[in-house]
Amino acid sequence: MAKARGRGKPSSSRRKDKRGIQSGGRRKPCPQCRDKIEQVDYKDIASLRRFISDKGKIRSRRITGACRRHQSQIAKAVKRARTLALLPYVNEGGRDDSPSGRRDRGDRER
Secondary structure (H helix, E strand, C coil), rough: CCCCCCCCHHHHHHHHHHHHCCCCCCCCCHHHHHCCCCCCCCCHHHHHCCCCCCCEEEHHHHHHHCCCHHHHHHHHHHHHHHHCCCCCCCCCCCCCCCCCCCCCCCCCCC
């Protein structure tokens, strides 16, 4: 016989306690909206670097806190800056974050 689910405490409150989620309060405003920036500039490398991870990936809206409109502008600006070689496509070291057990083909011991 299968166990009956949903008896006892409500599962939703138990799930919230496990994750540690604290919802209630307003979401932080977008940094570009707060500074009243209409268009994100691809030539402003210092501000674009904040939206790129260590590996060179574009960070998500959830992490950056940007609104939908500005996040798409950021993504376009980063891609345009990469095309013009203002920003790198990947991190400087190449594969520094790879597991230590693996080696590149050029590093084989003979």
